[in-house]
Amino acid sequence: MAKGIWVFAEQKEGELRKVARELLYNCRKFADQMGEEVAAVILGEGISGLAQAVADYGVDKVYVADDSRLKDYTTDAYVAVLADLIKANQPAAIFFGNTGIGKDLAPRLAERVGSGLMTDCTAVEIQDGNFVFTRPIYAGKAFTKVTCPEARPVMVTMRPNVLGAGDPAGSKNPETVKVDVQLDSSSLRQLVKEVVKKASGRVELTEADIIVSGGRGMKGPENFKILEELADVLGAAVGASRAAVDAGWRPHDDQVGQTGKTVSPTLYIACGISGAIQHLAGMGSSKFIVAINKDPEANIFNVADYGIVDDLFKVVPLLTEEFKKALAE
Amino acid sequence: MNIVVCVKQTFDTEAKIALTSDGKIDSTGVNLIMNPYDEFAVEEALRIKEKVGGEVTLVSLGSKQTVDTIRQGLAMGADKAVLINDPAMEGADSHGVAAALAAAIKQLNPDLILCGWVAIDDGASQVAGRVAEILDLPWVNVVTKIEIADNKVVAHREAEGQTEVIEVALPAVITAQKGLNEPRYPSLKGIMQAKKKELKELTLADIGLDAASVGAQASQVKILSYSLPEARKAGKKLEGDPADTAKELVRLLREEAKVI
Numbered sequence: 023m024a025k026g027i028w029v030f031a032e033q034k035e036g037e038l039r040k041v042a043r044e045l046l047y048n049c050r051k052f053a054d055q056m057g058e059e060v061a062a063v064i065l066g067e068g069i070s071g072l073a074q075a076v077a078d079y080g081v082d083k084v085y086v087a088d089d090s091r092l093k094d095y096t097t098d099a100y101v102a103v104l105a106d107l108i109k110a111n112q113p114a115a116i117f118f119g120n121t122g123i124g125k126d127l128a129p130r131l132a133e134r135v136g137s138g139l140m141t142d143c144t145a146v147e148i149q150d151g152n153f154v155f156t157r158p159i160y161a162g163k164a165f166t167k168v169t170c171p172e173a174r175p176v177m178v179t180m181r182p183n184v185l186g187a188g189d190p191a192g193s194k195n196p197e198t199v200k201v202d203v204q205l206d207s208s209s210l211r212q213l214v215k216e217v218v219k220k221a222s223g224r225v226e227l228t229e230a231d232i233i234v235s236g237g238r239g240m241k242g243p244e245n246f247k248i249l250e251e252l253a254d255v256l257g258a259a260v261g262a263s264r265a266a267v268d269a270g271w272r273p274h275d276d277q278v279g280q281t282g283k284t285v286s287p288t289l290y291i292a293c294g295i296s297g298a299i300q301h302l303a304g305m306g307s308s309k310f311i312v313a314i315n316k317d318p319e320a321n322i323f324n325v326a327d328y329g330i331v332d333d334l335f336k337v338v339p340l341l342t343e344e345f346k347k348a349l350a351e
Numbered sequence: 352m353n354i355v356v357c358v359k360q361t362f363d364t365e366a367k368i369a370l371t372s373d374g375k376i377d378s379t380g381v382n383l384i385m386n387p388y389d390e391f392a393v394e395e396a397l398r399i400k401e402k403v404g405g406e407v408t409l410v411s412l413g414s415k416q417t418v419d420t421i422r423q424g425l426a427m428g429a430d431k432a433v434l435i436n437d438p439a440m441e442g443a444d445s446h447g448v449a450a451a452l453a454a455a456i457k458q459l460n461p462d463l464i465l466c467g468w469v470a471i472d473d474g475a476s477q478v479a480g481r482v483a484e485i486l487d488l489p490w491v492n493v494v495t496k497i498e499i500a501d502n503k504v505v506a507h508r509e510a511e512g513q514t515e516v517i518e519v520a521l522p523a524v525i526t527a528q529k530g531l532n533e534p535r536y537p538s539l540k541g542i543m544q545a546k547k548k549e550l551k552e553l554t555l556a557d558i559g560l561d562a563a564s565v566g567a568q569a570s571q572v573k574i575l576s577y578s579l580p581e582a583r584k585a586g587k588k589l590e591g592d593p594a595d596t597a598k599e600l601v602r603l604l605r606e607e608a609k610v611i
């Protein structure tokens with residue numbers, strides 16, 4: 023019988039990702055409700071120290087696969103290690119973050135172990151001992167509830183930021199299992215030639231709690247400086263509408279919307295963005311929306327909790343100063 | 352180079368979503384388009400073909416209506432197409448869809464398979480990965496640049512905060528992300544020619560599968576219900592002297608919304 027709820031405790035450069043903390047925190051609760059155990063699974067190189075960080079979340083078991091071949095993420099290596107672990111231990115469910123790695127890994131793994139996968143979920147319920155997940159479709163223009171009643175493990179990628187996390191439940195002194203990594207080198211087909219880091223050092227859009235976004239109203243790439251300054255004060259990420267991206271003012275991966283990133287921050291500040299349906303699709307689930315637009319008829323005001331009808335070039339620098347003052351208090 | 356591109360027909364991005372009286376997604380009056388990410392995949396296939404020669408085959412799973420989307424790809428310049436059209440696939444999950452596509456692709460024996468990284472309707476982003484797994488091929492997901500040489504692909508994969516440059520041997524599965532290219536519009540000549548290009552329709556039996564293994568009844572993921580998000584209401588609009596409105600906004604965010 024399949025047993026245990028697993029969390030793929032994704033790490034980046036030896037640090038647990040925020041979404042991994044969210045999953046550990048929430049899966050402990052789900053497991054208590056279901057009378058299950060929680061196990062964390064950590065893959066990487068030189069990451070054995072993370073066992074303590076996950077232990078703090080009250081997990082019962084930690085699987086650690088520490089191997090030089092797991093240093094850089096590759097689909098083949100990660101899928102192989104996880105598939106072996108799953109076959110040997112038969113968990114009931116596995117939670118992943120819907121991150122670059124989660125999205126890459128989970129579909130192939132689900133296919134290999136022959137199970138059902140529900141991606142980019144935004145809510146979890148337990149009904150009759152089964153997980154029921156909510157996932158946005160049409161980029162958030164609708165939602166669907168899904169479940170995987172039979173196949174095990176139930177596999178899911180959860181969108182970062184939606185479950186939230188509290189303080190770790192406290193260490194349980196979990197059993198630590200060192201995973202014997204068996205990788206046949208001929209099965210590792212992806213050669214990572216280079217990893218180019220982005221310079222900004224800002225939080226990722228999909229994980230950000232606050233996003234400052236600019237559209238065509240920014241008038242040019244140089245003007246995004248005023249948004250960056252606002253973002254620096256707030257510790258925010260900077261996003262963009264497709265119009266700003268297509269104009270070449272911002273990189274493609276900054277785009278928010280139906281064909282860009284779907285984001286769920288607490289606060290989304292839209293500057294010079296009209297609020298086209300495709301843009302709203304990507305940010306409509308933000309908890310609070312602020313719009314700064316000089317056109318009082320702009321669509322964005324129909325969804326904004328707070329709007330300032332004015333020239334953003336006047337408002338944004340003033341706003342930055344006001345936030346600075348407020349946060350210094 | 353023998354290239355296969357998977358294309359899916361989706362709702363227009365302009366579409367407003369409504370539910371039918373029995374709680375399903377209502378498709379009446381909705382314009383159907385090629386999934387925008389698949390357009391990048393088709394464009395890239397055409398560019399590779401223009402450089403090194405070969406053939407581009409579109410593969411889709413859908414209904415009679417899907418022919419419009421396939422014709423669009425053919426009008427852009429793809430050479431031929433395969434449509435898996437079998438009513439048993441209605442309601443299949445990502446595994447079923449991937450298994451059907453993989454079986455059709457296998458018959459074509461491609462050197463390279465291109466897909467969009469996600470479809471903007473179900474947003475599942477599973478099918479390409481599952482196809483790669485079923486066909487036991489390497490894949491690179493969410494790609495913004497492709498270089499092909501010596502039977503190898505070097506692909507730039509977009510990951511959070513970084514770009515990974517990954518090399519895999521052909522045949523391989525690559526999924527397209529925005530930024531890969533600018534898809535072309537079909538020319539009038541292309542549209543005329545598309546009508547004469549080969550479009551093969553296949554049933555599950557033609558690709559050696561049956562409904563019991565890939566159709567709706569085999570689906571492991573069950574859809575329980577659909578719903579619409581609560582409509583957002585317009586909130587407070589602030590007008591007047593910008594120094595005052597900026598101050599007021601920060602006050603509201605602190606005291607009312609309590610987010611700062």
Ligand SMILES: Cc1cc2nc3c(=O)[nH]c(=O)nc-3n(C[C@H](O)[C@H](O)[C@H](O)COP(=O)(O)OP(=O)(O)OC[C@H]3O[C@@H](n4cnc5c(N)ncnc54)[C@H](O)[C@@H]3O)c2cc1C
Pocket residue numbers: 236237238239240262263264265266277278279280281282283293294295296297298299300301304314315316317320332333334335364387
């Ligand atoms: C297939 C498809 C997919 C798409 N996907 C996306 C997507 O993922 N994301 C996305 O964003 N869009 C997407 N779009 C595009 C979308 O339809 C809109 O064109 C786009 O969102 C508009 O961007 P914008 O609001 O920045 O520009 P505009 O619509 O041009 O709006 C600019 C706004 O700035 C305001 N403004 C100008 N100057 C100032 C100033 N000085 N101060 C204050 N306000 C000012 C104007 O009043 C206006 O409201 C997609 C379109 C298609 C067809």
